[in-house]
Amino acid sequence: MVKRRQFIGGLVALGGSCVLSACGGGGGEDSEVAARAASGNSAARATARTTASPSANGTAMPPASSIIDSAGAVWTITGGVLYKNGVVAGNNYNVALAMYYTGAVYAENTSGEFYQWNGTGWIRCADPRLTGGTSADGTTMPSAPYIIDSTGAKWTLVNGVAYKNGVVAGTNYNVSIALWYGGKIYLRNTSGQFYVNAEVKAQWLACSDPRVTTAPAAGSFYGMNGHHDYLYTPAQLVTILKTMGCTIYRVGCTADSSQLGPVSDIARTFQTAGLQVFALIQQGIYANNGTLYASESAAYNAGFSSGATVARALMPYGVTMYECGNELTRDRAIILDDTNAGTKAADFNNTNWPLLRGVLRGMIDGVKSVQPSAKCGVNFCVNDIGASDALWEGNQPDSSTGYPKVRWDITTWHNYEVYGDIFAIPADGQSPGFDLPTYCKARYGVPFIISEWNTGPERTQAYRANYITSQLSEFYSARKTHSIQSVMLYVLDSGNDTYGIMLDGTPITPSYSAFTGFIKSNPDV
Structure with missing residues (x-):
């Protein structure tokens, strides 16, 4: 990791x-x-x-x-x-x-x-003559005469066509409902299909009704990140996590036995203790010599091998969920400027994009070749919907289409404080933002996991404790309406007091107390 x-x-x-x-x-x-x-x-x-x-x-x-x-x-x-x-x-x-x-x-x-x-x-x-400012969340046309979005743009619906500031908004027709929800405009056509206004050339992407809630099963909401090379024994980790109230543990490894062996030991011990391992497969877009893979097929083959090897080792110990790659959209060979939030596909490197697509498809296919029922996730950072939408649709950053699609079973996201509130995430550093879990729920139709979250390393422990409490409160209240399956704090032990809430087995206060206290008062039911 x-x-x-x-x-x-x-x-x-x-x-x-x-x-x-x-x-x-x-x-x-x-x-x-x-x-x-x-x-x-x-x-x-x-x-x-x-x-x-x-x-x-x-x-x-x-x-x-x-x-x-x-x-x-x-x-x-x-x-x-x-x-x-x-x-x-x-x-x-x-x-x-x-x-x-x-x-x-x-x-x-x-x-x-x-x-x-x-x-x-x-x-x-907004047009000052329009009353009320930004329309209330959930406003629809009909019955409202118009919708004002958070940028002040006025949307109208005339004869089944949606207009933005008096201009036809992309290619749309046969619109029966326009909806303002979670900071986005959604359209439903006369056949019942929903579309969301997105940062892509096509502008409208197919989705489901964002208002529909599908609550994930209880029992895996509270999670923790860790590393395979901790000095804690697997049995000690079990005691630590159960004392905290965590039920799921995210830990990464490559297909190399020096890393996969310790993770297998953790999974074996967790299986008997009733805890879950969320296995992060640490496969990237670089060959062993440190150079980029020569082609999409080479990246696919490497990903397939890693995915199959990791699943083969962990499947016997009850591991059913795998995260394929870690922050690959933030690799400087993939994102053109890492100060960008990733809202647009054009934020990413068109030449190297096939390597990302190849390695992700390879890991997913490799896992499922061994364990067909396994659930595979792909993680994104900041506001990388430009990347997630392009991968899901089989598009290149230059808007060309028709490439292999990457389809995952779990959408996973990293949300550090500096990235912004994930329920009002800003686009490329600018407000106003939108509700990213709602967008992903509607677009991809799979559970959502926040697989890393925390504040920055420079914060005091008092600040971190308050942040942990406020974020857990926000996550917890949204878990059922936003299909949030799990939130995993980064990290158990960082070897210092920058991110971890324990150090060499000793709780770091008050952040540890804030984390465990919230879980005790808010059961995962």
């Missing part, structure tokens, strides 16, 4: 202003704005001050030729650029409408996105 390192700080949620762009915007517009400012257009060179009263609430350009705000500043539009007292107002272009509303100036671009002037720049917002 990879030792923990603090995730790069670039994923901390960003706030602040946005450029007033239409479909992205770019550097070229600034030069155009400068040219327009120098053009001498009379409409753009409004009087710097006026003694006239502010414009009436709701005044808009067009049709009005100008707007006067509460400070007496005159606002005009020329060539899609908004001017304040004859000077370009911040970074703006492609402005279709400007409006004075409840004492503030708003601009709408040609994509239907709204921004509010804050005195120095533009802040993304």
